[in-house]
Amino acid sequence: MLLENLRLHNFKNYKSSSLTFSPNLNFIFGENGNGKTNLLESISMLCYTKSFLQNSENECLKYGEEGFEISGQFKNAADSLNKIKLTYKNDTNEKEIFYDNEKVTAKNEFIGKFPLVVLSPKDTKLTTGSPQERRRNFDLLISQISRVYLRDLRSLNRVLKQKNSLLKSNLVNKRYSKTELRDMIALWNDEIIEYGVKILIRRLDFIEGFRDYLLESFNKIVGSSYIPVINYESDLLEMGLSETPDFDLIRSSFRELLDRKMDFEISRGISMVGPQRDNYVFRMKKDGELFDVRIFASQGEHKTFVVALKLSEFEYINDNLENSNTGKPILLLDDVFSELDKKRIKKISGILTDYNQIFLTTTDYDYLNILRDNFKSNFGAYQIINGEPQFVN
Amino acid sequence: MQTSETLEKVAEELSKLPSIGRKTAHRIALYLAKSSPQDVISLSDALLSLKDKIKLCPLCCNITEIEPCAICDSPKRNKDTICIVEEPTDVFAIEKTNEFKGVYHVLHGIISPLDGIGPEDIKVKELLSRLSGNVDEIILALNPSVEGEYTITYLSKLIKPLNIKISRIARGIPVGTDLEFADEITIAKAFEGRITL
Numbered sequence: 001m002l003l004e005n006l007r008l009h010n011f012k013n014y015k016s017s018s019l020t021f022s023p024n025l026n027f028i029f030g031e032n033g034n035g036k037t038n039l040l041e042s043i044s045m046l047c048y049t050k051s052f053l054q055n056s057e058n059e060c061l062k063y064g065e066e067g068f069e070i071s072g073q074f075k076n077a078a079d080s081l082n083k084i085k086l087t088y089k090n091d092t093n094e095k096e097i098f099y100d101n102e103k104v105t106a107k108n109e110f111i112g113k114f115p116l117v118v119l120s121p122k123d124t125k126l127t128t129g130s131p132q133e134r135r136r137n138f139d140l141l142i143s144q145i146s147r148v149y150l151r152d153l154r155s156l157n158r159v160l161k162q163k164n165s166l167l168k169s170n171l172v173n174k175r176y177s178k179t180e181l182r183d184m185i186a187l188w189n190d191e192i193i194e195y196g197v198k199i200l201i202r203r204l205d206f207i208e209g210f211r212d213y214l215l216e217s218f219n220k221i222v223g224s225s226y227i228p229v230i231n232y233e234s235d236l237l238e239m240g241l242s243e244t245p246d247f248d249l250i251r252s253s254f255r256e257l258l259d260r261k262m263d264f265e266i267s268r269g270i271s272m273v274g275p276q277r278d279n280y281v282f283r284m285k286k287d288g289e290l291f292d293v294r295i296f297a298s299q300g301e302h303k304t305f306v307v308a309l310k311l312s313e314f315e316y317i318n319d320n321l322e323n324s325n326t327g328k329p330i331l332l333l334d335d336v337f338s339e340l341d342k343k344r345i346k347k348i349s350g351i352l353t354d355y356n357q358i359f360l361t362t363t364d365y366d367y368l369n370i371l372r373d374n375f376k377s378n379f380g381a382y383q384i385i386n387g388e389p390q391f392v393n
Numbered sequence: 394m395q396t397s398e399t400l401e402k403v404a405e406e407l408s409k410l411p412s413i414g415r416k417t418a419h420r421i422a423l424y425l426a427k428s429s430p431q432d433v434i435s436l437s438d439a440l441l442s443l444k445d446k447i448k449l450c451p452l453c454c455n456i457t458e459i460e461p462c463a464i465c466d467s468p469k470r471n472k473d474t475i476c477i478v479e480e481p482t483d484v485f486a487i488e489k490t491n492e493f494k495g496v497y498h499v500l501h502g503i504i505s506p507l508d509g510i511g512p513e514d515i516k517v518k519e520l521l522s523r524l525s526g527n528v529d530e531i532i533l534a535l536n537p538s539v540e541g542e543y544t545i546t547y548l549s550k551l552i553k554p555l556n557i558k559i560s561r562i563a564r565g566i567p568v569g570t571d572l573e574f575a576d577e578i579t580i581a582k583a584f585e586g587r588i589t590l
Contacts, residue, residue, distance in 0.1 A: 109576065148581045158539040166506035175511065184512075187546050191539065322577065 001114055001327040002075045002357045003043060009069040010062040012038040013387035021357070022380035027368050028361045030384035036361035039384065040118070040332045042070045043359060046084045047116040047330065048140070049097060049107050057088040057095050066090050074114055077327030084114070108154065112144040115317050115326060119310040120334035126309065127293050127302045131279035138280060141313055142206050144329075145320045149202050156195040160271050163188040171269040181266060189258045192274055197250050199275045200236060207232050207280075209320075213312035220351050221308050221344070227285040228305065234278040282309075303339050307348065314355060328356035335361055349374055400426060452523065454499045454516045456481050464488075464496055471495045473529040477520070477548065479503050479536060487534065495532070498523065504547060505540045512547060520548075524555055533561040537582075 002023050008014040013035045028036050037053075041060070044052040051060060061068050071085040085098040097104040104110055125133045143150035163185065170181055207230055214228045236254055254273075261272050282293040282305060291297070293305055317329050337345050349370050352358060360371075368381060381392040400422050408418035425433055449455070450462035453475075457463070464470055464484075474495030478484055484497050502515040531552055535541040545561055552559050565583030566575050575583075 147577050151578050155539050159543075162506050162539065162543070169506065169509070184547075187543060187550070190546060191542055194542075 001077070001330055003046075003330060004073045004075055004081075006039075006042065006046075006072040007070070008039075008042055010065040011042050011068040011070055012060055012062060014038065014042075015062065015387060017387070017389055019382065019389055019391075020380075021359075022378065023357055025352070025371060025375045025379035026357070026359045027371065027379055027381040028359060028384060028389075029363065029365050029368070029381070031363060034384045035387045036384050037120070037334055038387075039389070040120070040334050040359055040361060043072070043330070043332060044116060044118060045070055045086055046072050046074075047114040049086070049095075049110055052118045052120065052332070053122065058090065058093065061088065061090055076325050078325040080325075108147065108150050111150055112147060112322065113326065115144050115321065115329035116332065117310055117314045117317065117329050118332040118334070119307065119336055120332070121338070123306045123310065124302060127282055127297065127305050131277075134280040134282075135276075135278065138203070138206065141317065142202060144317055145322060146202065147322070149199070152195045152198045152202075156192065156199060156275070159188060159191045159195065160274065160276060163192070163271055164269075167265060167271070168269045170266075178266070182262060185262060185266070186259075189255070189262075192258065192271075193251055193254045196274050197247060197254060200234065200250060200278075201247065203275070203278070204232060210312070210316055213316045213319075214309060217308045217312040217315065221311070221347055222304055225286065226301075226304075228308065229283040229285060229290065231281045231283070232278065233281055234275065235273065236278075299339060300341070300344075304344065307336065307340075311351075311355075331355050331358045333358060333360040335363070337362060337364070337367055346370060453497045454501060454519055455484055455497055469494070473527060474532065475520075475523065475528055475530070476532045476534050478534050479541075483534065495530075500535075500544070503535065503538075503540045504544045515544075517548070517551070521551065524552065524557065528557055530558040530560070533559070535561075537564050 003021055004023075005018065005020045007019075008017045010016075019039075028039060030036050041051050041053055041055070044050070045060070057068075067087065067089040069085065069087045071083065074082045074084060076082070083098075083100050085101075086095065087098075088095045097107065097110065099110070123137075126137055139153055143153065166181075166184060166188065170176055176184065211230060214230060218226055218228050235257060236250060258273050265272050283290050284293055284297065284301065284305065285291075293302065297305065314329055314331060336348070340348070345367070349367075352360075352371070353374050368379075371379065382389045383392050384390075400419075403422040403425065404415070404418040407413055407421050408415050410418075413421070425436075446458050447456050448458075448460070450457045450460065450465055452461045452465040455462050455464070459466070465472075471494050475498050476487065476493060476495055477498045477500065478487070479500055479502065481499055484499060487493050487497075498516065498520050500515040500517070500520075502510055504510060504512055504515065531548075533545050533548060535545055549559050563586050564579075565586055566572065566579060572580070
């Protein structure tokens with residue numbers, strides 16, 4: 001997938017801009033606060049329907065304006081062109097997406113049509129932050145290759161909302177007796193099991209396949225001195241289950257756990273069991289010793305892990321797309337070189353030519369010289385000054 | 394902008410209606426203000442008679458002007474089979490097919506704690522009182538949402554002990570659609586609901 005051009009209107013600090021992109025490297029530079037990341041954010045909104053920074057649409061509106069518009073033309077692997085337009089209006093707080101001028105009614109049908117991998121400074125949270133950060137990251141990744149997964153995930157979240165609402169409101173209004181409540185919760189639990197088992201098995205299946213990709217991209221960036229390890233942690237798996245997915249076994253231990261924790265959930269007024277509480281754990285093996293990345297890794301190791309993780313996501317999506325005409329994902333690299341030493345920057349620059357279209361932002365124009373060694377003349381450079389992009393020769 | 398209080402009031406009331414926004418409400422209000430008195434009076438009479446004449450059928454809880462409703466009263470309908478739906482609009486949708494010969498039961502909603510709707514807020518009691526009679530089969534025709542699934546399981550748990558045959562309508566590939574053009578989710582559901590031959 002390639003993004004051929006982009007038009008922004010009243011998006012963040014962009015008044016009205018049009019850009020045409022290189023199919024290889026797009027080098028975007030400028031000083032802090034001029035709108036480099038905003039440009040990447042607008043691309044993520046076209047591909048994901050949402051900002052990768054989790055900003056609401058309202059937060060993306062240029063100050064004092066009534067609405068914004070982003071539109072772009074994509075070209076897939078079969079050379080067919082698709083125009084995507086996203087509009088937002090402030091007064092109705094309404095976001096609309098148009099696919100070749102036709103309004104998209106089911107937005108989740110859209111995810112994965114324009115695959116995207118983003119690496120930004122906030123991704124340090126993937127190795128340092130809470131389990132929620134990692135779940136969100138991998139949920140988005142799996143959703144891009146499986147809309148069935150996305151559907152199950154949305155259903156599970158809806159069921160959890162309903163169950164939590166029942167638990168919470170009954171704490172206050174005591175509408176139902178304990179027995180009545182238990183019966184009603186048990187029925188919501190049936191649905192949690194229904195979707196939860198599918199989600200769990202899909203995640204385990206994902207990790208199983210993803211491990212090799214992570215190992216390979218580690219090898220590319222740091223050589224074989226580090227071996228990355230990724231594991232899935234879940235109360236369900238701790239009940240003596242192996243990570244080999246067995247529907248019936250997981251289903252029965254899921255039910256057992258939900259039954260056991262039901263009184264606790266009722267007294268706390270919130271759900272305590274399910275894949276919404278699971279965790280992905282990153283470890284690294286160095287000199288034969290295995291250590292937890294979150295706790296023991298150095299700044300540089302954190303950064304390296306995240307870069308390798310994101311690059312392996314690219315390869316994984318590429319090999320597992322539902323539709324082969326889609327073509328390789330687009331790669332957004334936001335300020336990726338900061339905090340890395342020269343050696344590693346050179347190494348990463350060297351392998352970037354293996355990827356598809358790249359959008360790379362930096363404050364430092366000098367990096368272009370390193371990249372130029374690898375990309376030759378296959379790049380476009382843009383300087384952003386106060387929301388005004390300028391093509392630089 | 395100078396505007397009339399009466400016009401504003403009418404627009405405000407109109408904008409409470411489904412799929413009518415503020416702009417449309419104003420346009421309708423203005424249109425009514427310019428219409429002839431007879432037109433407006435006949436509209437308001439029609440609206441008032443809605444509340445006067447329309448009631449819920451004591452059996453199936455569908456909206457009706459006569460008691461019981463035309464479907465429940467018809468000798469041609471099979472009273473042994475009850476199709477459970479969410480809203481009166483679902484009855485219209487099924488009736489259009491001319492395929493279903495049984496009777497209905499309209500729940501007027503669906504169980505959803507988020508909206509503060511529990512089983513006692515929809516027409517479940519009314520359903521149970523009907524089941525003491527001669528009912529052979531229940532067909533659950535609810536929407537396949539998370540709340541629809543919940544209501545289906547809730548009702549089937551209630552009905553199971555009564556020894557009544559109970560089923561739900563199928564989900565899957567729409568008629569006239571080629572398999573290759575159906576979306577993944579529909580195909581996945583169709584596989585889950587496959588039928589033994």
